[in-house]
Amino acid sequence: MHKSCLSTNRKDVAYGNGMTGSHISAEQDYEFDLLGYRVLKGALPPEKVRAINQWVDEHPAGDVGSWIGDVEVHTFQGADGVNYQNIIEGGSIFEELIDYPAWIDLVRRYICNDYSFLSLNEAxxxxxxxxxxxxxxxxxxxAAAPMLTRHHTGVWMVGQINILMALTDIGPGDGxxxxxxxxxxxxxxHPAYLDSKHTTYRDDRAAGGEFLTQEVHLKAGDALMFxxxxxxxxxARTNPGYRRVLIYRYSPHCIQPRFNYIPSEELLARLTPERRKIVQPVPPRMRPGRVLKA
Ligand SMILES: O=C(O)CCC(=O)C(=O)O
Ligand SMILES: [Fe+2]
Structure with missing residues (x-):
């Protein structure tokens, strides 16, 4: 039985004191449970934001489907722009974000508690x-595992938490x-789904202005956790120029990574044990001598 379930202290039981991230305040827990998101102001310092932007400037995206080392140039459906997928292969500035102090304890608390390992689902x-x-x-x-948000008397189970980091200021017109x-x-x-082709979980039009939506404006370096x-x-972006964001998604390790990029040997060798466990919670297991083929 779980520690918090054995406690007779109401506060311990309700807020999971004694569990992962128990230094996180009752107010923070309550707010995240209720609203489902939080803005982490100044999560990345300006020098880090500058270094990441410089990396982008030095690595112009080629055609979709091309690769920059182990980073793939990708798009979901065109309108959302170009993605540098598997960005953790882009160098130490991206590796550091795997377990970045500004959010990792929050993410561990809401996803793992003491029961599961964390995994990076997509970056x-x-x-x-x-x-x-x-x-x-x-x-x-x-009813899909990544979209579940559950809390059972002190024990959290969130199927996926996204950390969206602004690399440029994002205000009105910036998308x-x-x-x-x-x-x-x-x-x-949501009423927008009622006349959509997909009906149950998405619509095709830009999300801005849809019923009850709120734009989340960020300064470069802020992160939106949701x-x-x-x-x-x-x-829709109406201003000139490009919006730049990084998105790291975390899930319990039992949810398969979205694109299943196999980490390069070089990356695995560089990662700290903590980061390696998040990137590859369950290493491939096979008979001796067998080699992974794409
Ligand atoms: O691009 C955005 O602002 C939203 C991204 C999004 O839908 C997601 O990270 O799940
Ligand atoms: Fe999304």
Whole structure:
């Protein structure tokens, strides 16, 4: 039985004191449970933001499907822009973010408690051009593991937490992420889904201005932490230039990584044991002499 379940102290039971991240305040827990997101102001210092932007400037994205070392140039569906997928292979500035202090304890607490390992489900850098957007998607009604947000008397189980880091200021017209606060607990489909082709979990239009959405404006270096179960998307970018963000998604290790990039030997050799465990929680297991083939 879990430690917190044995406690007779109401506060310990309700807030999971004695468990992963128990230094996180009751107010922080309550707010994240209720709203499903939090802005982490100044999560990345300006010198780190500068170094990441410099990396992007020095590595112009080629055609979709091309590779920059072990980083793949990718897009989800065109309108959302170009992704540098598997960005953790891009160098130490990206490796450091795997267990970055500004969020890792929060992520561990809400995903793992003491029961599971954390895993990095996806990590990419996105460049969003003028006109680019993401349609509204997700919501508490969706019965899919990454979108679950559960809390059982002190024990959290969030299927996926996204850390979206702003590399440029994101204000009005910049194509901000939009969220519907608290919608990770909704039982209802968002009204935008009712006449959508997909009906149950997404729509095709830009998410900005949809019913009850709020734009989340960020300064470069701020990070938006949100459960993937919250109804969210991004407004269309109307300003010139590109929006730049990094997105690291974390899940319990029992959820398969989204694209299953196999970490390079060089990366594995460089990673600290803690980071390696997040990137590859369960190493491939096979008979001696067998080699992984793509
Ligand atoms: O690009 C955005 O602002 C939203 C990204 C998104 O939908 C996600 O990270 O799950
Ligand atoms: Fe999303």
């Amino acid at each position: 990419f850098l996105n460049l969003r051009p003028p006109g680019g957007y993401i349609s509204i998607h997700s919501g508490g009604h969706v 901000a992420t939009v969220i519907v606060p608290g919608s990770h607990k909704s039982h209802m489909l 459960t993937d179960g919250i109804c969210h998307g991004a407004a």
